[in-house]
Amino acid sequence: MTNHTSSEPGAPPEKGTIPLCVPHLDGNEAKYLQDCVETNWVSSAGGYVDRFERGLAERVGREHSVATSSGTAALHLALRCLGIGPGDAVLVNTLTFIAPANAVRYVGAEPVFVDADSDTYQMDVDDLRHLIEDRFEEREGELHDPVTGRRVSAILPVHILGHPCRMDPILELADEHDLYVVEDASESLGSRYKGKPVGSLGDVAVFSFNGNKIITSGGGGMLVTDDGEVAERAKYLSTQAKDDPIEYVHEEIGYNYRMTNIEAAVGFAQLEQLDLHLDRKREIARRYDEALGRLTGIETMPRASWAEVVPWLYTPRLRGDTPRESLQRMKDCLRERGVETRPLWQPMHRSPAHRSTRSLQTAEDICRSALCLPSSVGLGAESQEKVVREVTSVLQGR
Numbered sequence: 001m002t003n004h005t006s007s008e009p010g011a012p013p014e015k016g017t018i019p020l021c022v023p024h025l026d027g028n029e030a031k032y033l034q035d036c037v038e039t040n041w042v043s044s045a046g047g048y049v050d051r052f053e054r055g056l057a058e059r060v061g062r063e064h065s066v067a068t069s070s071g072t073a074a075l076h077l078a079l080r081c082l083g084i085g086p087g088d089a090v091l092v093n094t095l096t097f098i099a100p101a102n103a104v105r106y107v108g109a110e111p112v113f114v115d116a117d118s119d120t121y122q123m124d125v126d127d128l129r130h131l132i133e134d135r136f137e138e139r140e141g142e143l144h145d146p147v148t149g150r151r152v153s154a155i156l157p158v159h160i161l162g163h164p165c166r167m168d169p170i171l172e173l174a175d176e177h178d179l180y181v182v183e184d185a186s187e188s189l190g191s192r193y194k195g196k197p198v199g200s201l202g203d204v205a206v207f208s209f210n211g212n213k214i215i216t217s218g219g220g221g222m223l224v225t226d227d228g229e230v231a232e233r234a235k236y237l238s239t240q241a242k243d244d245p246i247e248y249v250h251e252e253i254g255y256n257y258r259m260t261n262i263e264a265a266v267g268f269a270q271l272e273q274l275d276l277h278l279d280r281k282r283e284i285a286r287r288y289d290e291a292l293g294r295l296t297g298i299e300t301m302p303r304a305s306w307a308e309v310v311p312w313l314y315t316p317r318l319r320g321d322t323p324r325e326s327l328q329r330m331k332d333c334l335r336e337r338g339v340e341t342r343p344l345w346q347p348m349h350r351s352p353a354h355r356s357t358r359s360l361q362t363a364e365d366i367c368r369s370a371l372c373l374p375s376s377v378g379l380g381a382e383s384q385e386k387v388v389r390e391v392t393s394v395l396q397g398r
């Protein structure tokens with residue numbers, strides 16, 4: 001297997017380094033790719049796109065699905081298809097990869113960032129309720145942010161790191177205030193909230209099949225929904241809003257956001273391996289829990305009792321009075337010893353791209369002390385033991 005690096009920017013890990021999270025292509029990927037080449041179906045139509053779409057929709061328990069060129073494209077389409085645009089505001093986790101916040105901006109809306117809760121790292125529903133009930137104002141049946149004058153039109157819960165958000169209160173608040181719910185399940189395919197698959201709970205949900213995700217199509221995404229009109233519109237906008245199959249007639253401005261048959265061939269082969277990937281991720285997490293749970297100075301990755309978690313990236317937190325310094329030291333030492341790690345994302349309200357003035361302390365605390373450890377599906381027991389050994393020795397000052 002080639003040693004792909006994770007897709008986010010940064011230097012590739014050196015040879016011999018245990019990578020953070022790389023693809024595991026151990027099923028029918030090569031066979032299906034060969035099939036694409038032999039049949040000449042390599043581009044944005046072909047049997048694998050349909051099979052991948054149907055397979056994923058079934059898996060998540062949704063009626064419709066639209067494959068896209070990326071998870072970010074699926075998010076953009078989801079917001080556009082729900083009619084969210086200039087003048088709107090969307091509530092989104094501050095502790096997330098940047099894609100959902102960017103997608104909110106693509107449609108001209110403004111993200112309003114919600115703090116994280118320390119029990120799960122996910123969207124803090126108390127902060128969400130505080131914003132909706134105390135800060136926003138209800139006017140003529142619409143929720144408004146009095147600071148910006150924008151209409152609040154949707155909640156975008158991002159299920160980060162393979163753990164679901166606390167969906168019942170989110171759905172109740174959305175229902176009470178007539179808000180759409182768009183789930184970003186990019187990092188959490190296969191995880192469940194109170195028995196229900198993530199991606200089956202909001203009006204629309206999106207997944208990503210980027211190289212470091214739970215399954216990959218090289219690059220790609222999927223929008224899923226039970227709303228046939230939304231799905232049809234997403235498909236339409238993803239194909240340059242083409243109104244005639246032959247003549248170049250377009251009523252609207254669309255995008256080239258389709259997934260290719262080549263990508264779908266890989267994605268579909270990966271979907272066949274999903275249960276194996278989920279088992280492996282859980283096994284990796286179980287071993288980290290067991291080994292790190294014995295140590296002082298580190299907290300295992302949190303997990304709510306109502307959640308079935310698929311730790312996409314296993315992410316413990318360092319304890320102690322100076323987490324920022326400890327974290328820097330841990331990262332540096334592990335890199336020197338051949339273990340690739342990553343900090344969490346800078347919270348969105350702190351990001352120069354999206355800066356906002358709210359102070360969201362819990363997200364900042366988590367970010368200062370949390371560290372993603374190697375979590376590839378193919379991570380062997382020996383490599384994982386090495387990671388644990390090195391983490392232990394750094395914690396013990398060796």
Ligand SMILES: *Cc1c(COP(=O)(O)O)cnc(C)c1O
Nearest residue numbers: 070071072097099186187208210
């Ligand atoms: C990976 C990811 C996405 C989408 O990423 P793409 O690279 O565009 O497929 C969206 N949201 C989150 C939270 C992600 O981690």
